[in-house]
Amino acid sequence: HRDAAHRLDPLGDPALLRRAARVLGVGTTASGGADELLDIGDRVRFRHPPVRAAVYGAAVPGERRRVHRALAEATDAGTDPDRRAWHRAQGADHPDEGIAAELEGSAARAQERGGLAAAAAFLERAVGLTPDARRRADRAVGAARAHHLAGASEAALALLAVAEAGPPDEPRRARTESLRAGIAVAAHRGASAPATLLGAAERLAPIDADLSRDTYLQALFTAVGALPDWEGVTQVAAATRAAPPASGEPGEPRAADLVLDALSRLYTQDAPTAAPALRRAVAAGIGEDGAQAERLRWQWPVNLFAMALWDDAAARDLARDHLRLIRASGALALLPPALGTSTMLLLFEGDLAGAERLNEEARSYAAGADVWTASATMTQGGNLGLAAWRGDEEETERLAEAVAKDAAGRGEWRMVELGHWVRSVLYNGLGQYERALDAVLRAGADHRAPGVRGVLWAPLELVEAAVRTGRRDLASRTLERLSASTRAGGADWGLGLEARCRALLSEGEEADRLYRAAIERLGRTRMRVDLARAHLLYGEWLRRERRRTEAREHLRTALGLFTGFGMTAFADRAARELQATGETARKRNAGTAEELTPQEARIAGLARDGLTNKEIAARLYVSPRTVEYHLRRVFAKLGITSRHQLGERL
Known part of the structure; x- marks a missing residue:
């Protein structure tokens, strides 16, 4: 009994063990070889962990219930009511409303402490101990909701069946x-x-x-x-x-x-x-x-x-607080969309390493609870955004096709639109404006009805692509709808983006004023990628206006920002424009390992250890093309030309 008492209470509290032993009428002196099984010090431990499971498995249900009742009696109701309620519940052999009510109170306290999974367990046991059919069905709904939020959808569905079987x-x-x-x-x-x-x-x-x-x-x-x-x-x-x-x-x-x-x-x-x-x-x-x-x-x-x-400060604060709230509560079912929102904001801020860390978190959860079919597509979407921001055309197209196929099959229609918008960002960065326009139109950017339609940021890509392809009528129409939104928001992010887009459709002093206004407003926001793009567009416009000295200033700024972000396509576009002014973009000096992103460091380390691209891809759940892309960036950052040099530079 003493061994079973320890097996049924994971705290290993020696005082609790002795009190429970007295309730059971078992002496505190070791007997029956217990000394060979237990080590009783500041905590009670089994000397051989497998014995713990063996002791519990050897006990019949009646013995377990008896020990649970003893542990409940030995537990102070004032200082540890939840553990006492749990032991009472496990020791019960018939429905008991008093115990069920105690469990309900324990569930409420567990949820306030962020133990949603524990709350779900308390509520599920309360359902089984509720004698009244109507109250049992009501409690089953609450238990199902807790299991659903904790990421256990199968348990939630089973409890909903109990609820549906109750009185009408x-x-x-x-x-x-x-x-x-x-x-x-x-x-x-x-x-x-x-x-x-x-x-x-x-x-x-x-x-x-x-x-x-x-x-x-x-x-x-x-x-x-x-x-x-x-x-x-x-x-x-x-x-x-x-x-x-x-x-x-x-x-x-x-x-x-x-x-x-x-x-x-x-x-x-x-x-x-x-x-x-x-x-x-x-x-x-x-x-x-x-x-x-x-x-x-x-x-x-x-x-x-x-x-x-277009309130970037509020968006960032809300996204951070939402993630904190979800993690503190244990409501894992809500985590995928929250991670997706924060990942997107970090991409806008130019923090690709931070975005990658959140995407890795989503990937780790995808293999967890049975609800995580949701996070599979979210992780794909994060991979897609990272590939596009980094300027990897092959990987972006591969992932976009996979996202479109999987998301459509799951009925995630907004994710399909998001994939097209991400492609338009890539192609605007590459200067392939026809392809950018085709992609952004498929993202629902050219709608004419009131209210939000398609991806919120799609009109920005449409205006740039449409201007560059001679579709100024389309760009102008889209800009007016965008302006209604940005002016209603009244925030620097939105107003800066509106000014940037309006400058594309303007000439002379008006264009110059609008580009400067865009840079000033976006410079007060967190959205560093949008600021870098404003510098790039202004530099391109200044070069065409033959104001080469001024153009170089803004193109250098854009090149430095994009290079720091790791946004290769936009950086190359800025470098080409800078070269067109008569200045050659300076090559980066050989860098250090500290300049690598977390993903680049992981891939470089595996390549240094002799793994092939295919083996690295399998280890990190990415494609061989992604590995090749990251290794090219590693070589460029470290100033090396082969894998053999990785050992010296890392």
């Missing part, structure tokens, strides 16, 4: 449908989820107004990712306008109500009309008010609102 109850049925739809979306089987959620929201309206509004919000949020056409998204957004009024006091809406209002306006109204609602929701998102569980439900759309307002 319309609010519970609606909550169950809502959660089942959310699980389907996480597993990318959610094309029908928006309609299911709208139906649940309508049924909930006369029963629970707040829950109905939350379900409308989930329906629209789901539609944005799951519906292939934007007209369908607009229809769902319009339907959310029929949501019942919030139940709170007038003038004091919940943060979720502000998010619902803003999200529906974002997809049905023009930017100036929607902007005030977006600002109110962003302000609520930046604040620290609200329970953790509620913030987890609506924080991600608020990140979108900050970007729609």
Whole structure:
């Protein structure tokens, strides 16, 4: 019994062991060879770890329950109520409402501490111990939600089946449908989820107004990712306008109500009309008010609102806080889109090494819980963005094709559009403007309806590509829609980008003024890549105006920034322009290993150790072409020409 007590309580607290032994009527003096099994010091440990599992496996269920009851009795309810509740639950041999209620309290405390998986375990055990069928079904929904957020979708679905088997109850049925739809979306089987959620929201309206509004919000949020056409998204957004009024006091809406209002306006109204609602929701998102569980439900759309307002500071703060909140809570099911948002912002900031670290994190999670079909495409998207930003044409096209195929198969239509937009960035960097224009048009940049359509940043690429290919009418039309958005936001990022695009369509002193304004505004933001592109465009314009001395200044700045970022295509474009002014871009001196990005350092180290490109690719889950690309950059940075020299330089 003493051995079993230690096996059933992982703390190894000697005092607890002795108290439990007394409850069981077992003496504290070693007997029966226990000294050969246990080492009792500041903690109780098995001398041979495999014996621990053997002792537990040899005990019959009744013995285990008896020891759990003894451990519960020996545990102080005031100082360790959760461990006591768990032992009571494991020691129970029949349903007990008192124990189930204790477990529910333990789950709430665990969730506040960020132990979502522990909370899910407490709630699942509470379901099994609840004698009343109606209450058991209600608790099953809560346990399913906790498992879903923790990344255990199979356990969540099993508990939803328990909930559905309970007595008829319309609010519970609606909550169950809502959660089942959310699980389907996480597993990318959610094309029908928006309609299911709208139906649940309508049924909930006369029963629970707040829950109905939350379900409308989930329906629209789901539609944005799951519906292939934007007209369908607009229809769902319009339907959310029929949501019942919030139940709170007038003038004091919940943060979720502000998010619902803003999200529906974002997809049905023009930017100036929607902007005030977006600002109110962003302000609520930046604040620290609200329970953790509620913030987890609506924080991600608020990140979108900050970007729609072109507020780079708010977007970065929200993205950072969202990741912190998810990690602290253990809500792993929400991690893939949050990592994707932060990765994209780091790319805009020119921090490719940071973006790569987040993408590696997404990849590591992709092999984890059963919900991680979601992060596979997110990781592909991160790889695609990194390849395009680095100027690797072959790898970008390979990944873009894979993303389009996989995302379409999973119903991730926004990811398909994102892939086309990323390609347009690459081809503008390479100076292949026809290909850039073709790609960005496929990203949904040339829409004419109110509200957001396609990738938010696609119009920027369209304006540049259209001007360079003589489609000034298309560029001008796109710019006017972009301007409505940037001016409604009123932030330096958006206004700087608008000035940069407008300068492309201007001449003479007006163009000069706009380029300078773009550089000034973008220089006050985190978005260093956009600043570098403004310097590049201004330098190109100055060269064509035969102002070569001024052109060199801006082209040197652009070249230095792009080289520092590791953006080869744009750096080469700047170098060509600089050469056209009559100045040869200086080659980099032989660098040091400290200049390598984390991925370059890993690949260089493996190549130094004798691995082939194919072997390195298999080790790092990338393509051989990606390895070759990184090795070319390593050789250039280190001033070497062969693998044999890596040992000297690393």
